[in-house]
Amino acid sequence: MPFHAALVKIITILSLMILISGCGSMPKPVRNLGKSDVDFVMDVHAKQLKAQMVELTRKLYVRNPIQLAKNPTATIDSRIAQIFGPEDTISLPPLVFDELNGVTGIDAILLSFEEAFEGDRVFAAVVGLSEMLRRSYNHQQEFFIIDSLDEQALYNSARNIEIFVWRLYHRKGDNGNPLIYTNDTTEYGGDISFDRLFTKMVMIQDMMALIVADKTNRGITKVAHGVAQFVFLPVP
Template identity: 30%
Template sequence: MQMLRFTLPLLAGLLLTACSSEPIKKPVKGENFNSAELGQTASNRMANLAMRDNLASLQTLLDKLYRRNPSQWRNGGHDSRETAVHQIMQAIRLNQPLPQLGKVRSTAALTTAFDPQFTGDRAGTLVFGLGSMLVDVYGGRTELYLVHGLNAQQLENAAYNVEVAAWLLGQRKNADGSLMLLANEISPQQRNLSFEREMSKIMARLELLAEVSDEKVRRSAIDFGQSLLAAPLLQFIPVQAATSAVPAP
């Protein structure tokens, strides 16, 4: 897969370039144990963490778009920016339709968001399209378990669609020449690439998942072979050795 070699350097470059806000060092902190994890493989867990972070990136992206384009959440009939973000992200997480879009979702919603004739909430439609597309790739869910798997080509296609959406976000214009959605900005006064950065994160995660999913069968065979090779090295420990290690009272 070719896109990964371009996406990861792009992501690294964006993280090093000046943005509207300074980079924040984030500590690594795993989630607390959940009994549901007993029904997940290592690859399931990796995919679930990727979905969690992709949804967080989409929420950040949506909030940023609404801040730069406040008319958009009003076009969607919402009372506030916060209400709009909550409703759209909730619809994505629960795999539900948006009332204002009807049955339109996934790539159809992405097309609608950049349709010159569309007069609704472009920002919300764009993010809902991206989010519902990711949920579709996961089989209509946001968490995977033992019986679930991912299709490498579908992940690759999703990463490509995110890249196309990122390009359109900076290129598609209205009839008067103005951008349909204000996002990235490079000017003498400001250099803001935070929108591109969030979308690049999503692309990178999808690309990595595609690579891992493509190797899943081969890795399973290798793991099985390694377990056979390691079996002769296993030895019983003499009982005396175990008891002697216990300190005297």
């Protein structure tokens, strides 16, 4: 491509990016002009992850109606809207709520498993997990040529989902009951749909980490640890 044509193309793309950053309401076909193939892949993965999180929220509230009842004005749909926001925005704000004393991310997850916590444990857990995952996507729902993700943050978030699941399944109150109920199983089988849901989420994050690492030609520092070492990893 001649230098002049290449320069015009670069200027056009940069101008488009400036417009996009200031106007999330721009028609999608126009926004798509500022995307690479990898950006489209990022969009799909982020959308799928959000859909899995919405399904997880709904399932947790169905299994834990007592948690929803702690806020008399709340419904499952209103909680989902409160946490996940609109579909058509390019970026999302950090999840911070007075109801959780302003804690979010991993701190909100930890709060949901505190025995003394009297609030909505499902809300705290989902807010914490969602914020942690949002950070791995730079709080974006849509991606463009100028955007870049951190492969290590994506990898760490996948491991944090696994740590979250372990705590979810093993943290119990003084009465011996789970702090947050999940799979309804017996010795004869039962519902293990939570397992399938979490597996999909981990796969999405691991795949995104590999895609970004390949794009940036950077390596991922992998962490090996056992259950006794289950400490949440940083996701800046």
